[in-house]
Amino acid sequence: MAEEDIVVIEEKTYQQKTQDKLNKHPLDPLSIEEINQTVEIIKAQANLGKELLFETIVLREPAKTEMLNYKPNSKISREAFAVALNYKEEKVYELIVSLDQNKLLKNEYIPDVQPAFIFGDLNMNFIEWENTLKNDPDFIAALAKRGVATPELVMIDPWPISNFGNPSEQGKRLAIGRCWLRREEGDNGYARPIEGLSLILDLNKNKIIEIQDFGIVPIPPEDGNYAARYQDSFRSDIKPIEITQPEGPSFTITGNHIKWQKWQLRIGFTPREGLVLHNISYEDKGELRPIIYRAALSEMVVPYGDPTNDHYKKQVFDSGEVGIGKCANSLELGCDCLGEIHYFDAALFDITGKATLQKNVICMHEEDYGILWKHTDHRINETETRRSRRLVISFIATVGNYEYGFFWYFYQDGSIDYEVKLTGIVNSSAVPPNTQPKNGTLVAPQVVAHNHQHYFNVRLDMMVDGLENSIYEVDTVRDPLSTENPHGNAFSIKKTLLPEEENFPRKIDPFAARYWTIANHSKKNYMGESVSYKIAPGENLLPFHHDDAVIMKRAAFMTGHMWATAYHQDELFAAGNYPNQHPGGDGLPKWMSANRNLQDKDVVVWYTFGHNHIPRLEDWPVMPVAYTGFSIKPSGFFDRNPALDVPPSASHCSCDEGQCSC
Ligand code: CU
Numbered sequence: 001m002a003e004e005d006i007v008v009i010e011e012k013t014y015q016q017k018t019q020d021k022l023n024k025h026p027l028d029p030l031s032i033e034e035i036n037q038t039v040e041i042i043k044a045q046a047n048l049g050k051e052l053l054f055e056t057i058v059l060r061e062p063a064k065t066e067m068l069n070y071k072p073n074s075k076i077s078r079e080a081f082a083v084a085l086n087y088k089e090e091k092v093y094e095l096i097v098s099l100d101q102n103k104l105l106k107n108e109y110i111p112d113v114q115p116a117f118i119f120g121d122l123n124m125n126f127i128e129w130e131n132t133l134k135n136d137p138d139f140i141a142a143l144a145k146r147g148v149a150t151p152e153l154v155m156i157d158p159w160p161i162s163n164f165g166n167p168s169e170q171g172k173r174l175a176i177g178r179c180w181l182r183r184e185e186g187d188n189g190y191a192r193p194i195e196g197l198s199l200i201l202d203l204n205k206n207k208i209i210e211i212q213d214f215g216i217v218p219i220p221p222e223d224g225n226y227a228a229r230y231q232d233s234f235r236s237d238i239k240p241i242e243i244t245q246p247e248g249p250s251f252t253i254t255g256n257h258i259k260w261q262k263w264q265l266r267i268g269f270t271p272r273e274g275l276v277l278h279n280i281s282y283e284d285k286g287e288l289r290p291i292i293y294r295a296a297l298s299e300m301v302v303p304y305g306d307p308t309n310d311h312y313k314k315q316v317f318d319s320g321e322v323g324i325g326k327c328a329n330s331l332e333l334g335c336d337c338l339g340e341i342h343y344f345d346a347a348l349f350d351i352t353g354k355a356t357l358q359k360n361v362i363c364m365h366e367e368d369y370g371i372l373w374k375h376t377d378h379r380i381n382e383t384e385t386r387r388s389r390r391l392v393i394s395f396i397a398t399v400g401n402y403e404y405g406f407f408w409y410f411y412q413d414g415s416i417d418y419e420v421k422l423t424g425i426v427n428s429s430a431v432p433p434n435t436q437p438k439n440g441t442l443v444a445p446q447v448v449a450h451n452h453q454h455y456f457n458v459r460l461d462m463m464v465d466g467l468e469n470s471i472y473e474v475d476t477v478r479d480p481l482s483t484e485n486p487h488g489n490a491f492s493i494k495k496t497l498l499p500e501e502e503n504f505p506r507k508i509d510p511f512a513a514r515y516w517t518i519a520n521h522s523k524k525n526y527m528g529e530s531v532s533y534k535i536a537p538g539e540n541l542l543p544f545h546h547d548d549a550v551i552m553k554r555a556a557f558m559t560g561h562m563w564a565t566a567y568h569q570d571e572l573f574a575a576g577n578y579p580n581q582h583p584g585g586d587g588l589p590k591w592m593s594a595n596r597n598l599q600d601k602d603v604v605v606w607y608t609f610g611h612n613h614i615p616r617l618e619d620w621p622v623m624p625v626a627y628t629g630f631s632i633k634p635s636g637f638f639d640r641n642p643a644l645d646v647p648p649s650a651s652h653c654s655c656d657e658g659q660c661s662c
Pocket of ligand 1: 422452453454613
């Protein structure tokens with residue numbers, strides 16, 4: 001895989017800027033200027049009316065075949081893809097523009113879909129939108145019935161309404177407003193759920209169209225504050241830890257291209273997926289070997305397990321219904337990441353399409369990770385130890401009450417880990433005093449956090465040493481008792497080729513130590529086997545919902561763990577392009593019904609992993625990080641341990657006869 005890039009220069013001359021533009025890589029995310037240009041072209045040429053709001057404005061990535069033949073200075077046309085909503089006409093459009101030609105290439109009305117969440121109108125941002133709802137007289141009256149006389153201290157969180165087939169909801173862009181009450185400005189409002197009060201919001205009309213009152217429940221009495229200013233004291237026995245890299249980090253960055261030791265990859269970012277990694281490859285004996293062409297979170301969903309009031313409708317697709325990249329934090333040195341950090345900004349946009357720069361969205365740094373490998377030859381009293389180091393690329397998103405950190409880790413032995421860190425505030429509701437909830441945990445008096453799960457699907461456009469890849473399921477099995485296995489101790493590998501889409505999805509089987517390999521039959525390792533990488537599950541599970549529950553169709557990707565499709569450029573999102581208010585059936589199940597061949601083909605694997613969250617008292621009022629994820633590891637990709645060439649660490653200690661002095 002050839003790589004090419006410009007050098008980032010802090011103080012750019014005019015000539016350098018011109019050169020930057022000439023050398024822009026075709027996979028670079030849209031710049032501020034390109035986002036604004038896209039919107040200008042659409043407004044001038046698409047004739048979609050004035051009341052136009054933007055859900056998506058992203059790079060339309062060039063065709064893979066074109067990219068694989070890309071050479072520095074090749075001319076590849078630069079295009080943008082947008083989804084826009086005329087909120088007066090209630091119509092959604094997909095648009096493609098050519099940025100080179102300043103021209104609209106596609107303008108298509110997409111019927112029967114709803115875009116991801118957009119709040120407000122041309123003159124109103126989210127806070128202003130929330131304030132307009134709080135001034136609704138019927139809402140004020142409903143609050144008064146509950147003894148709430150301070151609507152200004154109410155928080156209204158918009159939640160997706162799901163799709164339970166209610167005819168009155170068809171064709172409308174709706175959300176459910178769920179309400180909490182702050183005791184004072186700036187305290188944790190999630191400590192005081194206003195239970196039984198749900199607002200049906202028409203997002204196109206920016207108003208409450210129905211107030212659903214399931215009955216009054218007293219508002220919980222206690223504070224649940226976590227902010228430093230609310231703490232009486234802090235523990236005093238923490239000494240500083242300083243991470244210093246006096247010679248700087250070991251990575252080099254040119255534009256969005258990263259080289260770290262033997263790894264090379266390219267950074268991207270979209271408002272829906274957040275972090276996108278392109279062209280992940282590893283240098284082996286002088287050859288840059290491709291592993292993954294494109295990797296990103298494809299979808300996520302959080303289904304809740306409480307049947308009361310309208311809590312059964314809580315099933316949020318934070319990526320497809322909200323936009324996990326749009327929710328990205330600006331990260332701060334010393335808090336979210338530690339050490340020698342490089343930040344990448346993200347060019348995003350507001351609902352009117354105006355480009356905005358989100359500073360410090362992606363954090364990249366190195367971490368010491370303990371021992372990479374070690375052996376002591378006790379006969380000659382010789383120890384060889386190598387310390388492990390990993391490259392960390394991450395971003396953190398805040399979605400209402402919750403935080404998600406998305407972390408990619410690259411290791412010196414060719415392994416990759418993907419990890420999601422879950423933190424923030426558990427979604428809270430209220431029950432009357434002396435009530436024990438069945439489907440949740442009382443985390444404070446009258447405050448219940450419902451049982452729920454978090455599912456993530458990561459799309460991995462694999463390219464293990466080339467495009468022609470095949471997928472195997474590998475189980476470890478007990479060999480039958482026989483003359484070859486008379487002592488009953490033998491166990492072996494059962495490897496099954498999965499040659500068609502109908503062979504998927506597959507499920508984890510921890511008792512078979514199951515994993516999956518993506519192999520290239522045309523490339524052999526030192527021992528003559530096809531080179532491969534494996535998908536190694538971490539924590540995982542299946543939904544507890546019944547098979548005919550609405551969410552099982554809407555988020556079919558959580559009903560299996562390993563999915564696979566033949567590559568198609570437009571198949572990016574596991575639950576389809578428009579999951580918001582969608583009845584289900586789109587995305588993976590729809591595409592895989594074609595039963596395309598996956599043997600020696602350009603395959604895409606989609607790995608789903610879930611985290612079961614039975615809330616604990618310790619999760620309140622803010623949740624210590626929970627971790628979940630999976631690994632992508634070389635499995636006969638290299639001829640031997642590829643990290644033999646990691647040098648011994650400079651030793652600050654000398655040891656003799658087992659006694660060390662430092
Ligand atoms: Cu949770």
